Structures are given as structure tokens and as C-alpha cells.
Amino acid sequence: MFNIKSVASVMALASAMIFVHTNTAQAAVFATTADTQNVTFFGSGILTGAPDNGGAFLSNTFDPPSLLGSITFGFGVSFFDGAGVDFELIDVGQSSNEMYDVALSADGISFFSLGVFTTLINGIDINGAFAGPFSFIRVTNTSLVNSADLDTAQVFFTAPEIPIPAALPLFLSGMGLVGFFGKRRRKNLVQA
Ligand SMILES: [Ca+2]
Numbered sequence: 001m002f003n004i005k006s007v008a009s010v011m012a013l014a015s016a017m018i019f020v021h022t023n024t025a026q027a028a029v030f031a032t033t034a035d036t037q038n039v040t041f042f043g044s045g046i047l048t049g050a051p052d053n054g055g056a057f058l059s060n061t062f063d064p065p066s067l068l069g070s071i072t073f074g075f076g077v078s079f080f081d082g083a084g085v086d087f088e089l090i091d092v093g094q095s096s097n098e099m100y101d102v103a104l105s106a107d108g109i110s111f112f113s114l115g116v117f118t119t120l121i122n123g124i125d126i127n128g129a130f131a132g133p134f135s136f137i138r139v140t141n142t143s144l145v146n147s148a149d150l151d152t153a154q155v156f157f158t159a160p161e162i163p164i165p166a167a168l169p170l171f172l173s174g175m176g177l178v179g180f181f182g183k184r185r186r187k188n189l190v191q192a
């Protein structure tokens, strides 16, 4: 079945994919959202925006952690694996004893781990480990002794366009509605 609506949907998806693959480095973007689990806030307790020396420890109790904490930073834009360091996790008191797993996600549901890092290394290079674009970074404490004290996070290679995972459901639902109304129309014709 070939109609105007499905052609328009395909063209919209194709244009979204073209935009997504326009890997344009822009000004660094700080986190705009931060979902926390089992953390202890310090100072301002703010994990978004520019660094302010306030944020959260990755544990529900100050060291040693009772429950290992995690923070999922969202950026409101897609970011990519560009040349060199791609994002920075800004820690207040950097230490080789503070360790966390760092994972990336496009949709906030499926995460891909880049491995365990210490807070001595704030700047991380995706270095081809996974294909982007990404929209979320999740850090999860892996130490039963120490907790990272995170202030905020920023990404360096961004694009404001809608990522594919957001565009795809719209595209599919559009196709489904076209099919549904097409069937209804045929049924009405038979009844008449
Ligand atoms: Ca990179």
C-alpha cells in the first residue's frame, strides 16, 4: 500500500536521521536533569547546570556506603563520540578510592557500560565503544568504602535535533493509524 501519508512519514524519518548524523561540536552543555537513587546530598544539592561545589555523594549514608548510589544525568540534547574527551563528570574531592561505573543511553532505559573509572579521571572519551547518539549518562558507585561526590556533568559534542529513538515511535504510530483508517474505510464501503 502506497499513499501520501506513509511517504511523508518516511521522509520525516529520513530527515531526522540526516540531522542526527550531523555531528556538530557546539558549546559544552551541562546536565539539565538528574535522577538519583540512594544518594546523600551536600551543599546546594544541585546536580544540574554549572558547577557550584554542591551535589550528591553516591551513597545513602556517608562513607562507608550502606547502599551504592547512582545518578542519571540527562542533557535535553543528543551527544556524540567526537574527537577526544566527550563528557566530563565533575567531582568535588577527586580521589583514586572513589570509583563508579559509567553507562550511556539514548532513551534512558537501555544503558551501555563504558567500565569502571575513578574520580581522578573526570573527562571520559567514548572512543568508539558504542555508536551514538546518546542523551543520558548514569554513574553508579562500585566501592563499598568510598563515594564519589558529584557536582554536575557536561557533554562536549551535541546536536539539538530529535534522536532516532524519539522519532521512531512517532513514525510507527503514524503508519499504524494510516493502516487502521484504511481498513475502516474499506469496511464502510462493504457495508454500504
Ligand atoms: Ca571521543
Ligand SMILES: [Ca+2]
Residues within 6 Å of the ligand: 044, 045, 046, 047, 048, 050, 051, 052, 053, 054, 055, 150, 151, 152
Ligand atoms: Ca552542583
